[in-house]
Amino acid sequence: MMNETIENTRITVQPVTKSRINEVDFDNLVFGRKFSDHMFEMVYADGKWGEPLIKPYEPFQITPATNVLHYGQAVFEGMKAFYADENTVHIFRPDVHHQRFNNSCRRMCIPETDFETFIEALETLIKLDRKWIPKKAGTALYIRPFIFASDDLLAARSSDKFTYQIITSPVGAYYAEGFNPVSLTTTDEYVRAVEGGTGEAKAAGNYAGSFLPAKKAKADGYTQVLWLDAKEHKYIEEVGTMNIHFLIGDTLVSPALTGSILPGVTRRSVLALAKEWGLNVEERRISIDELFEAYENRDLKEVFGSGTAAVVSPVGLIHHQGKNIELDRDKPGEFAQKCFDEITGIQYGRREDTFGWVHKIGI
């Protein structure tokens, strides 16, 4: 079987001589700790991308002067592959993830990549490492494509050399013990991103800058920060690794993509479903004051986050300047649950994929 895979791709494949799969406890998967046997790599130098390669996952050498270590010129993606049956694996919306990957590259002055190589790399990796795809309900193979500046260059300008890699990691069910409602707090002290900055790119530095505020929020007893806009400190943007949605009356309100918010693939899917189901959908600016007002008027029905990791995360509490919105959710609201059931149903092949979101791979 392995030879078949190698012959069918233009990607050079160097298979492992010995799999590390026995090191993995598939009953106790910890997010992002174990990596499948193979990885993809392609290097950009002399103005063009080189030959694609799949090789054993292993450490590699860089010098202390490597550009990314100093200036953070790096982008990444986060997506998942799902075990559908013994012959089929589903990747969720790889086209949209790849578009976002290229958008991130453009903003970070990194050369774009082509979709054909991306999808061929994913198909080849998944076939080679098919034993790494967990099978239990709710589990998945997390896929992390990334590109970083790999020149030896201690000058604060764009690198001329880049390394593009894709690694994969089996991940457990996000909600193995039931849904965990998250509690969010705004902060007056920090902002995540500003229009014109890098917030809508999936750029490494966006995350580094959010770790301190996230740590402080945790120390104060909240799960994550609910980011407000950087200019007026008034409009709701998003959460650490998820977009946010509000069901107000019978309208689903999601903060508009103003340039400082990451355009989530799950967000896009939630909004498409809501429209399909005939709900009023508004992508617009929504202020924290409007949210408190809707809560006080009892119009605020549901609050939930959306992201690749959890699909939907019910929000139980929002804290802002000494006041709380308390929804006391130990499970998602009716609408968020419906989104969760539909999206996961499509991902695992239990529901019809009427939108064409799933890319099927025969294994």
Ligand SMILES: Cc1ncc(COP(=O)(O)O)c(C=O)c1O
């Ligand atoms: C900052 C941020 N916002 C939102 C999301 C949700 O995006 P997606 O639904 O594509 O996972 C993520 C996760 O990737 C994120 O890192």
